[in-house]
Amino acid sequence: MNDNAPRPDDRRIPVTVLTGFLGAGKTTLLNHLVRQPRMEGCAVLINEFGEVAVDHHLVEKVDETLIVLDSGCLCCSVRGDLVRALKGLFMRALRRELKSLRRVLIETTGLADPAPLIHTLMAEPFLAERYRIDGVVAAVDVTHALAQLAVHNEAVRQVAMADRLLLTKCDLADAAARAAVAARLALLNPGARQVDVRGGAVAAAELFDCGLYDAAGKAPDVTAWLGEAAVHGALPVPGGEAVSRHGGGVHSFVLRFDAPLPWYEFSDALALLLQLHGGRILRIKGLLDVAGDPLPRVLQCVQHSVYPAASLPAWPSQPPYDERCSRLVFIVRDLARDEVAAMLAAFIGQQPATPG
Numbered sequence: 001m002n003d004n005a006p007r008p009d010d011r012r013i014p015v016t017v018l019t020g021f022l023g024a025g026k027t028t029l030l031n032h033l034v035r036q037p038r039m040e041g042c043a044v045l046i047n048e049f050g051e052v053a054v055d056h057h058l059v060e061k062v063d064e065t066l067i068v069l070d071s072g073c074l075c076c077s078v079r080g081d082l083v084r085a086l087k088g089l090f091m092r093a094l095r096r097e098l099k100s101l102r103r104v105l106i107e108t109t110g111l112a113d114p115a116p117l118i119h120t121l122m123a124e125p126f127l128a129e130r131y132r133i134d135g136v137v138a139a140v141d142v143t144h145a146l147a148q149l150a151v152h153n154e155a156v157r158q159v160a161m162a163d164r165l166l167l168t169k170c171d172l173a174d175a176a177a178r179a180a181v182a183a184r185l186a187l188l189n190p191g192a193r194q195v196d197v198r199g200g201a202v203a204a205a206e207l208f209d210c211g212l213y214d215a216a217g218k219a220p221d222v223t224a225w226l227g228e229a230a231v232h233g234a235l236p237v238p239g240g241e242a243v244s245r246h247g248g249g250v251h252s253f254v255l256r257f258d259a260p261l262p263w264y265e266f267s268d269a270l271a272l273l274l275q276l277h278g279g280r281i282l283r284i285k286g287l288l289d290v291a292g293d294p295l296p297r298v299l300q301c302v303q304h305s306v307y308p309a310a311s312l313p314a315w316p317s318q319p320p321y322d323e324r325c326s327r328l329v330f331i332v333r334d335l336a337r338d339e340v341a342a343m344l345a346a347f348i349g350q351q352p353a354t355p356g
């Protein structure tokens with residue numbers, strides 16, 4: 001038995017926090033998890049950074065226990081939403097409106113600092129009495145991790161605070177590259193078990209039963225970060241908005257194209273965009289309306305990499321995608337929307353609509 005195992009009479013609902021930098025493969029992991037028997041009775045909360053949420057359309061779980069928190073990043077502005085969502089789930093289970101509520105899995109945004117989230121779960125009185133953290137699990141993309149860890153403090157915190165590290169995209173990296181990432185992770189977090197993942201396939205057991213969250217077993221910085229989260233709380237500012245913790249020129253925008261996209265011209269534009277600016281493009285994802293294709297095509301890019309485009313079985317019926325136009329969510333560092341828009345427009349002969 002794990003040293004941090006909860007007491008046998010601890011009836012609180014276990015919560016797994018699934019974190020990991022932008023595009024690390026969290027949603028892909030989730031899609032493998034939701035099909036497994038151990039996920040029976042598991043509510044899933046998905047938080048996205050960006051004005052238009054995409055991920056929940058990519059997860060094959062459509063019921064009332066899939067909740068999207070899309071009004072901002074959990075670590076900055078939507079902690080109130082998280083508290084409300086977890087309270088709401090608990091009350092619905094109590095009233096027997098849910099078949100069961102055995103566990104919760106929270107997928108954070110790729111830019112989330114886990115500290116405020118962990119603090120909220122452990123310190124908010126209603127939640128702390130009814131839920132317990134069962135593990136912070138970080139997905140780490142072995143093909144991009146070294147570059148991301150060198151530049152983005154969020155990526156370092158996600159790794160350092162984790163109980164388990166899932167090394168994703170091992171199918172795309174050679175043994176030397178994977179070993180270099182594993183060595184870097186072992187320095188940042190020597191106590192966390194590392195698990196290799198290919199194509200997102202992971203057993204639920206690899207994420208669950210990490211035991212009660214214990215900062216003492218991690219780098220000394222982790223205790224300090226949790227202390228900061230306790231002191232700063234939700235960082236309110238005049239006007240009611242919370243302060244965004246994501247500095248360094250990182251921002252998000254959406255490009256919407258109303259007419260169907262010519263696929264080859266679009267692919268050429270994208271290739272050039274990533275060649276010129278891939279270092280500053282942290283993430284692109286979206287659903288595309290491609291000329292001649294009745295199904296929405298899913299576009300996924302991380303830095304210079306484009307992943308094979310897949311199609312969804314149908315256009316989503318919820319707004320905004322029920323309009324059946326192309327929407328691309330960009331998360332970039334020091335790159336202007338207009339520059340990206342102009343480059344794409346020059347190839348596809350179509351200006352993006354305003355607003356996205």
Ligand SMILES: Nc1nc2c(ncn2[C@@H]2O[C@H](COP(=O)(O)OP(=O)(O)OP(=O)(O)O)[C@@H](O)[C@H]2O)c(=O)[nH]1
Pocket residue numbers: 020021022023024025026027028029055109110111139168169170171172197198199200201283285300301307308
């Ligand atoms: N070959 C391969 N591709 C993967 C693997 N894991 C994820 N991908 C691809 O990487 C891209 C990004 O994966 P997502 O699961 O959307 O990543 P994410 O962490 O949810 O992204 P954000 O929520 O935007 O931070 C997708 O095109 C996935 O198909 C893997 O293990 N192997």
